[in-house]
Amino acid sequence: MKQLSAVKKLGLPVIILSVLVLTLIGGNQAFAANGLTLSTSYPGLTVKPGETIRFTLEIENSGLPSQSIKLATRSIPEGWNSEFQGGGREVHQVFVKRGDYETVNYQVEVPAETEEGTYQIQVAAQGGSVADILTLELQVSREAQLASKLLAQYPELQGPSSAVFTFKTDLVNNSSQEQSYSLGAATPAGWGVVFKPSYENKQIASLSVEPGKSQGLQIEITPPSNVKAGEYKIPIRAISAEETIETELTVIITGNYELKLSTPTGLLSFAATAGQEKAVALEVVNTGSADLKDIKLSSWAPTNWTVTFEPDHIAVLPAGESQEVKAYVQPDNKALAGDYVVQMTARAPEATGQAEFRVSVKTSTIWGIVGLVIILLLAVGLYRTFKVYGRR
Template sequence: MVMRQKIYSISAAFLLLFLTVFSSFPAFAAGGLEFYTDYPGISVKAGDSQTISMYVSNTSGSGLDADLSIVSIPDGWEGYFSGSGSQISRVHVENGAESTVTFNLEIPEDAAEGDYTVQLQATSDTELTDVTDLVLSIQEVQYGQGSFEAEYPEQEGASGTAFSFSTTLVNNSAADQSYSLSAQAPAGWQVSFQPSGESTQVASIEVAAASSEGLTVSVTPPENVEAGDYTIPISATSASDTLETELTVTITGTYALELSTPSGLLSFDAHANRESDVTLSITNNSNVDLQNITLTSSAPTDWTVTFDESSIEVLEAGATQEITAHVTPGDSAMTGDYVTTITASCSETSDTAEFRVSVKTDTIWGIVAIVIILALVAGVGAVFKKYGRR
């Protein structure tokens, strides 16, 4: 019994000594060489090209060279190692360090759905080896209806503004598609399509399978467009798909009023204290109707200006209305040129026209003056004739 206890005591002492000695050494990974990746299981698609970062860690106690190899790979798949832009088969790793290499994998287009394993190996010149398994899961791609969408489908601005819509055309089919592009715009509107980042206008565009392309849609309304909301349907049509979306443009009001005469002539003749008529033309160049347009004037002292209509209740966009102005120079107006100003205005806009008025002297007064002068001359002559002989 005593002997057995001694044996137990000696065994315990040796075990404690063993643990104490070996616990003073640093802990290394098994074999001193480790070959791994951060993501050993990933989802991929048939036809993919994958680049996977792999790490070779050395804790062997000295630097080493490690051979890199593919232990197993599915039929039809291709892979190789690369580093610094070149294909490699070996990597050097200093003790206590880690080197990064890239494993390049090409998956065939006809790869079926399922899980696949690629086994990779790193073997040092000191016969240290580590193997890692990459598990790649191919899932069936879910194809469906494509889409044609605008980032901001509603915009607003004044007439004459060029609108630009950023759109994305998505091909969700399993095959490349060629899409014809079209728009149904109101008469006089211009619509064009440009690939994103380009200035070239296109009528069609190629979109690869399960991918998308950006398009810029430029919309320009005519100069005389009326204020309001306008909807412009656009579409992309391929042999198997028709994708549609709508763009909305809101044209805000622009206001412009023009005052002139039907002939455009802004001058006329007049006589003192006599009324002269001038036909005015008032044109609404706005894209909205104008209301309560009033006519006012500014003329020389003692002149009068009246209108057969001093206001217009409503003048539709693009319409012209004629009104007669009656201008009467004052009694004392001398022969010469004068300026009379007429203004058409409403709450939104106005326009002013300056008229040059040439005041003329009546011819009859000149004739009367000549007759008087001749009469005086004749009278004087008669007096001299009668009394001159005496």
């Protein structure tokens, strides 16, 4: 009986504890199925005092609705500075679609006066009522090896699509041994990237840098001629057997303005009849890399001719696109048969396109019949005149 009583006394707490454990396990499984995960490949790094370090954070949405995820630093050593970065700017939110993930950079500045030791930083990602916290650990050591770097003097350049963008950079080997780096870039289709040693004209694909030394590099980026105006990020990599160094260069295309006026077939001649309207299909093409707005159609034609357009105004024509326009040309009804010139123009504030058309004018068949009747009447009149006066 005493043993049974003891079992009864122990049984209730054991049952309660089992239920709690099962509840927690079930709760964790539900969180994993529909939750938020904040992670990084290397949560613990060794740095030197005064060094700026960057973590690549991955925010994964595993079942929550697509939404903006708030980013925050929960705790950081006093005097340290940090910020979340995305697209080259400081950010505090990132939009993550359901079942997808996004990455942001988390930059930490370690003060130069920091004592040696191990320091922790907590960062958080929160979507609605769901959050995840990641602990980063930095071991500060005055003997720590600084990371190698690829530094650009001016990481952002601006110009037209016809320009070659030249970035002056330095590849710094902060490792303890010589490194042989392969150079590469991830560019959009049609773009070209060339690597050259500073002050040399030869193209290279790799180079060696001694420990603690740097090598100047000239990176030339050439966009395609039909590239649209905008901002383009070009990731640059230097890869060795020991490390991968990355940097991002930015090319801002200001755009060029070009406008072309022609026909869908390219033929710049047509036939028309005096006094009758002739419809001609035109094609207005934006051959530049920037959108054109407020395009107006106009013409020059011989006296007493009329030329109208449908439409006679184009509000916006995006770069690389075209629009068909109908021109209605009516020669003077007294125009003689022959070839004439009509000039048509498409004009935007930034660019103009012109086309010169040769118009072969034919006279109306009605006037031909009228002329024939007149000739016949004259012939009959002459015949009667000769007949009457010929007898005398």
